[in-house]
Every structure is written in structure tokens, then in C-alpha cells.
Amino acid sequence: MIPEVAFIGRSNIGKSSLINGLVNRNGLVKTSSKPGHTRMMNFFKMGDKLSLVDMPGYGFKSRDEWGGMILSYLQNRKNLRRIYILVDPSHGLKESDTQIMKLLDNSGLSYQVVLTKMDRLSKTKYSAAKAEIEAELVKDAICCFPLVLGVSSKTKDGLDELRAAIVKAGQL
Ligand code: GTP
Ligand code: MG
Known part of the structure; x- marks a missing residue:
């Protein structure tokens, strides 16, 4: 199995749009202005050596449902190299984000935070939001x-x- 990285975050945060951008194929991954659009895990190749995994958002599915399906994938997937947690800098870290981070910390899973929809904030506001999150x-x-x-x-x-x-x- 080739290495993969997974994208998680609250519903509507921009996971599917980001994967489209990364693989440079608009419309390959279905996106929607309605939260809860992505219902299943979907795998997309970036080049021929890496897979990107799109996930349903949390905060839409009930926590148990999200937790059961996704957490067992995240914890057991041998070729998963990193988890990208998407956060909207206009809203900052939400309790659902910090709860997931705690679960990942407890399982020793490596993650990195990516702030989405940068275009919606001025440079100054974006920098301040980023500093607060950091x-x-x-x-x-x-x-x-x-x-x-x-x-x-x-x-x-x-x-x-x-x-x-x-x-x-x-x-x-
Ligand atoms: P779920 O599958 O429901 O969990 O959502 P998602 O995280 O996959 O979000 P999705 O990519 O479907 O995008 C949600 C909405 O945000 C859509 O209306 C997108 O057009 C919009 N959006 C995504 N990325 C950006 C961005 O960088 N800038 C702006 N302005 N809007 C964005
Ligand atoms: Mg989606």
C-alpha cells in the first residue's frame, strides 16, 4: 500500500475543496455549501506515490458515528503518515477540534493544522488568528x-x- 495522508475537520471547513486543489482537478471531489456533504472516506492519488484521504466532517455526524468509523481507520492504518486537521481561522479552534486532537495525542498519531479559506480574511486578521491558534x-x-x-x-x-x-x- 502506498503512503497516505488524511484530511479531517468540521463539516464545511473545505476538506474536499482542498483535495481538489491539491490534485489540481476541480470537480474530481464533490464539494457543497451544505455541511455534511462527504459521507464516506474517499481516496485520491496525488502523483503515483501518495494517496489523499477525504473524510466526512465531524460536528455533523454524531460523535459516536464519526468516532467509530474514522477513529478505527486512523488508529489502525499502517500506511497513514500524517493527519491534516483543517481549521477555519475566522472561527478558531472549536471544542470538537480539541477533542479530536486529544484522541490523536492519546493514540500517538501525528497531525498538522491547516487553516482554510484564507481568502476570507485580511492579511492582518489572518496573522492574528493564526498566532492565537498557534x-x-x-x-x-x-x-x-x-x-x-x-x-x-x-x-x-x-x-x-x-x-x-x-x-x-x-x-x-
Ligand atoms: P463536508 O464534506 O460537508 O464535511 O465539507 P468539506 O469540509 O468537504 O467542505 P467543502 O470542500 O465541500 O466546502 C464547503 C464550502 O466551503 C463550499 O461552499 C466551498 O466552495 C467553500 N470553500 C471551500 N474552500 C474555500 C476557500 O478556500 N475559500 C472560500 N472562500 N470558500 C471555500
Ligand atoms: Mg467534503
Whole structure:
């Protein structure tokens, strides 16, 4: 099995849109303005050496349902190299995000935070939101990769940097 990285985050945060941007194929992954669009795990190849895994959002499915299906995948998947947690900088870290991070910390699973929809904030507001999130992560998140990245699937800002990080994570 080739290495893979998974994308998780609250419903409507932009997981499916981001995967479209990363594989450079608009419309390959179905996106929607209605939360709860992605219902199953879906696998997409980025080049021929790495798979990207799109996940249903949390905060839409009940926590038990999300927890049962996704957590067992995350905990048991041998070729899973890193989990990307998507967070909207306009909203900051929500309790559902920190709960998931705790579960990942307890299982020793490596994750990295990616801020989505950067195009919606001014540079100043984005920087302030990022700094606040980073400060929270330093306090609590044990298995969190220290670098927080930012992307916009709309303008494609930050996609090259994220792609480079994913390729590196895939080689670990
Ligand atoms: P679920 O599958 O329901 O969990 O949602 P998701 O996380 O896959 O979100 P999805 O990619 O379907 O996007 C949700 C909405 O946000 C859609 O209306 C997208 O067009 C919008 N969106 C996604 N990324 C961006 C972005 O970078 N900028 C802006 N402005 N809107 C975005
Ligand atoms: Mg989706």
C-alpha cells in the first residue's frame, strides 16, 4: 500500500475543496455549501506515490458515528503518515477540534493544522488568528507538527507549500 495522508475537520471547513486543489482537478471531489456533504472516506492519488484521504466532517455526524468509523481507520492504518486537521481561522479552534486532537495525542498519531479559506480574511486578521491558534496548540497539542500552514482553495494560495509538506510527510 502506498503512503497516505488524511484530511479531517468540521463539516464545511473545505476538506474536499482542498483535495481538489491539491490534485489540481476541480470537480474530481464533490464539494457543497451544505455541511455534511462527504459521507464516506474517499481516496485520491496525488502523483503515483501518495494517496489523499477525504473524510466526512465531524460536528455533523454524531460523535459516536464519526468516532467509530474514522477513529478505527486512523488508529489502525499502517500506511497513514500524517493527519491534516483543517481549521477555519475566522472561527478558531472549536471544542470538537480539541477533542479530536486529544484522541490523536492519546493514540500517538501525528497531525498538522491547516487553516482554510484564507481568502476570507485580511492579511492582518489572518496573522492574528493564526498566532492565537498557534498559542493554543503549544499549550496542549502533543503530537501536533509545529508548523501551521494556511491555504485558500479559491485563490490557490498556500497549496504549493502544503503539497511540499505532504510529500515530506509521505516519505517519513
Ligand atoms: P463536508 O464534506 O460537508 O464535511 O465539507 P468539506 O469540509 O468537504 O467542505 P467543502 O470542500 O465541500 O466546502 C464547503 C464550502 O466551503 C463550499 O461552499 C466551498 O466552495 C467553500 N470553500 C471551500 N474552500 C474555500 C476557500 O478556500 N475559500 C472560500 N472562500 N470558500 C471555500
Ligand atoms: Mg467534503
